[in-house]
Amino acid sequence: MKPGRTLQRKGSPMLLKRSLALLRTLTSATILLAGLGAASAAMAEDKAAILLPGSINDQSWNALGYSILQSLKSHGFATAYTENVADADEAEALRGYASQGYKVVMGHSGRFVSAMEQVAPDFPTTQFIAVSGNEGMAPNVMSVDYNNAQFGCQIGLLAARMSKTGKVAGVYGLEGVPNITAQAGAFRLCATKAGAKVTIIYVKDMEDAAAAKEAALSLIDQGADVLTGKLNAAIAGVVEAAKERNVYVTGRGFDQTKAAPDNVLTNIVEDWPSMLGKTVDEVKAGKPFGTFLQYGYDTAPVTGASLLYAEGTPFSPKVPASVVKELDDMAAQFKSGTLKIAPTQQDARSGS
Known part of the structure; x- marks a missing residue:
């Protein structure tokens, strides 16, 4: 055998077997540790x-x-x-x-x-x-909602400014429920303050679009030319009535704008992921809540909702710049705390 030949070989069969065995052991250990890490993360x-x-x-x-x-x-x-x-x-x-x-x-x-x-x-x-509740109990029962009164007030001002007849109206469900009272009552208070006459109708089912449409048509027949409301699926009926009679309306989401782009002025778009996300982050950090947590302009950057006609666009092009400024000024007053509103059930009453 020539000197140095053994050193030129890649490795003996025995050494190769030992290396493969070690590699299998290390690989198994890595997989096991990774599995334990994943299990720990899941736990x-x-x-x-x-x-x-x-x-x-x-x-x-x-x-x-x-x-x-x-x-x-x-x-x-x-x-x-x-x-x-x-x-x-x-x-x-x-x-x-x-x-x-x-x-x-x-x-x-x-x-x-x-x-x-x-x-x-x-x-x-x-x-x-x-x-969407309005109560809490210390230390660990809470409710979360957006400030329905603030946004209802803005819609009331918008409706009054956009009305040509001086008559505006709302179609709501769940009469007496606090967040409905807050939004409907604020709508009446702020539209009335802006010079409009307000009529409110309650329907029995938040999902019944046909009943909501019938109620909206009756309000239009009474002279209302701007409509609003807080309903679930039934809001589509209010928007459909507004489109058929060519009056203005506000909705709850971009689907309403798509259905009647010439009639919808804006939507109250609720931001539940931000509200609940901020809340649970604080819970994870060790802060328990035992109260009613309400998000609005005064809790920015999480405001709970936004007025949006389309993504990135607050109002329809039909809303004059002067009205937009009034609405922005109102939002600023809510944010600073110089404007507060506390609607009552009387403010949210059915009828005129």
């Missing part, structure tokens, strides 16, 4: 759940609730939901999620607050949140 991930009064496929209120839940994934939450929760089953459903270690348990309307107040004392580390 550490916070969990959020929502109870819905209806189906996530309703293309309305409950579909919105489902989308709110999904938005929490970007805040580090694993999510779960229960649909079609009956009144009698609320407490049991809340307790079920809380007992499984869910950090945030939501109910998609103020109706869940009573059940939350029953269950919450047994689960002090769970934050219970009523979406």
Whole structure:
């Protein structure tokens, strides 16, 4: 054998086997550690759940609730939901999620607050949140909503300024519910202050577009030439009536603008992902809430809602610049706290 030949070989069979064995061992260890890391991350991930009064496929209120839940994934939450929760089953459903270690348990309307107040004392580390409620109980039952009075007031001013007949009107549901009272009452107060005569009609079903359209047509027949309202799927009926009779209307989303671009002046576009996202971030940081948290111009940058005709465009081109300035000035007054409004049930009453 020539000197140096052994050194020129890539490696003996025995050495190669040992190297492969070591590689397999290291690879297995890496996979195991990675698996343990993933499992630890999954175990550490916070969990959020929502109870819905209806189906996530309703293309309305409950579909919105489902989308709110999904938005929490970007805040580090694993999510779960229960649909079609009956009144009698609320407490049991809340307790079920809380007992499984869910950090945030939501109910998609103020109706869940009573059940939350029953269950919450047994689960002090769970934050219970009523979406669109108006009550809380220390230390861990809260409601979240946007400031319906502020935006209702702006819509009232806008309606009065855009009306040619001096008559404006609103179609609402759920008479007496606090956020409806806030928005409808503020609409009346601010439209009246701006010189318009206001009529309000309540319909029985927030989802019944046909009934809402009929109510809107009756208001138009009485001389109203600017309409508004706070409804779920039924708002489409109000917009359809406005389009048929060629009067102005405000809606709740860009779908209304697309349906009647020449008639819609703006929409109150609710920003639930920002409201709930900010709230749950604070909950994760260790801050419990036991109150009603309301977002508006005075809580910027998270205002809870925006007036938008289209993405990036607050108002229809038909709204004069002078009116836009008035509305912007009003928003600035709400932001600074120099303007406050507290509508009553009398302000939100049915009729004129």
